[in-house]
Amino acid sequence: MAHPALPIFTPASGEEPPTLYLHIPFCKSRCAYCSFNSHACQSPPAAYLAALASQIRYWSAQEWCRERTFATLFIGGGTPTIYQGHELAGLVRQCLKSFNFREDPEITVEANPNTVTVEALTDLRRAGVNRLSLGVQAFSDRLLAGLGRSHTVAEAGLAIAAARRGGFANLNLDLMYGLPGQSVTDWRESLDQALAFGPEHLACYELTIEEGTPFGRLVEKGALTLPGEEEGLAMADLAHALLAQAGLARYEISNYAASGCQCRHNLNYWRNGSYLGLGAGAVSCLSGFRFSTVAEPGEFAGLVQSGELPLSEGECLPLAARFRESVVMGLRMLEGVSFARLERRFGLTPKGYYGKILDDLEQQGLVAVGKDSLRLTKAGLPVANQVLARLV
Ligand code: SF4
Incomplete structure (x- = not known):
């Protein structure tokens, strides 16, 4: 396969081990607030996985990657678990075989509650995945429906149980606050219910309204009522207090973890380390050279298939x-x-x-x-x- 030459990377001093990210840009349906690079589909294309596999082969052969030992692998989306467990496990195994990884890499897969089974999660564990991040968002069917989420509270409970049965001892739950129709009491209930499952990590994000999303359009028309600033602050304070009591220490603005369970992959972003991102819309930063991949999954797969490097833009940061x-x-x-x-x-x-x-x-x-x-x-x-x- 012929690819254009890559820019020459200047080695940076004091560099820490890079991380590897694979993007799966598909979800069962689109949430009303979502501005991520994700497309609704019921059955994700095999051609996309083949293109990712090809990119793993290509990048793992590049000098910059061969000279380095990667610290973590993160498969995010979208909803990675929209693919079968064995398909994702195959990608993980290929990454571990192709790139140099440290001895105990953190390997995370993101999942949504209605796309996991014990069998699929067991496949992932066997392939080396040791961290699961579940997009639970709220423990209220009313609030989940309002967000346009495709799962229920009951499905979230089943997914958490499946994760434990599948052998995951490092589990993150994503939760959101500042939602339309959410009171401080609703938020407390979500936090209490999440904590009852004993997660090792919680990410609590305040809803942000992005232009071009259904929520963005509703806000423009004045048709969406969100909790006020004071309520938002009260929700944030409540999270800090309840999570600290539960032994989850806040280590980033929105992230809380039990001792030793901080997300190493994200710590590398916050420390502005190098990272390689593969897949549609993924961004990489290799020793200060930042570039992104074309965002549309079909275009990404087509370019890879025709032997071209699917990059959209790049810059060398001063x-x-x-x-x-x-x-x-x-x-x-x-x-x-x-x-x-x-x-x-x-x-x-x-x-x-x-x-x-x-x-x-x-x-x-x-x-x-x-x-x-x-x-x-x-x-x-x-x-x-x-x-x-x-x-x-
Ligand atoms: S599950 Fe996540 S990525 Fe998919 S549409 Fe909803 S917010 Fe976006």
């Missing part, structure tokens, strides 16, 4: 831009950004680079500048977006 990105992404983590890591990679420090902007934020009590790291304070976390906007 050092200062990568430094700023590392600060902004890193501040999402409660541990903040390490000065030593920044110096090693960029030869820059936040104090030296931002000067007065950082002094102001510190005086306002929104960031804490320690001896070794910079982080958001308790007052800064709820207004993280505004703080980060000043550092972009």
Whole structure:
């Protein structure tokens, strides 16, 4: 298969092991708030999996990949488990055989509750998948229907039980708050029910309204009522309190984990490490060279089949831009950004680079500048977006 030549990557100093992401851009139906690269279909095309397999072969033979040891593999979507368990297990095995991975890689598969069975999950476990991330979103059929989710609360319970029976000891549940028609009491019920299943990891996201989605159009017409700002803050506070009581420590703005169960794959994004993304719309960043893949799954598969590299755009980020990105992404983590890591990679420090902007934020009590790291304070976390906007 003939592919155009790749750009020459400059080796970056202080680089940490990269991560590998595979994107499955299909879901049973589209949720009303979704702006991800995902397409509704009942039976996902085999040609897409073949194209992914071809990309795994291609990229694993590239020098940049051959010289590195990957830390994690994450199959996300969309709904990866819209494919059969053995099909996904085949992809995982191919990745493990083709790329160098550290001895105990974290391997995550995302799933939606009505697309998993014990058999499929057992297949995935046997292939080496050791983390399952379930998009539960809410423990209320009324709220799930309002979001346009294709599953029920009962199906979520069955999926969690199937995950445990399939051998998953590291389970993440995604939950959402700030939903239309959701009260603080509803949110407490979702949190209580989620905690009753003893997940090792919880991701609690506030609903964001994106343009071009059904919810975006309803908001434009003034036809969607969302909880107010105060209620949203109360929901966030409730999550922090209940999850801390349950032993799930907050380690990122929206993520909570039991000890040792932080998502290593996502930590690499927040630390602005290198990552290779394969599949329609996937983004890669290899030693500061960022590129994305064509988003439409049929076009992606067609280009791969005809021997072309399915890239859409790429840019080599200047050092200062990568430094700023590392600060902004890193501040999402409660541990903040390490000065030593920044110096090693960029030869820059936040104090030296931002000067007065950082002094102001510190005086306002929104960031804490320690001896070794910079982080958001308790007052800064709820207004993280505004703080980060000043550092972009
Ligand atoms: S399941 Fe996730 S990716 Fe699929 S449509 Fe819903 S929000 Fe989007």
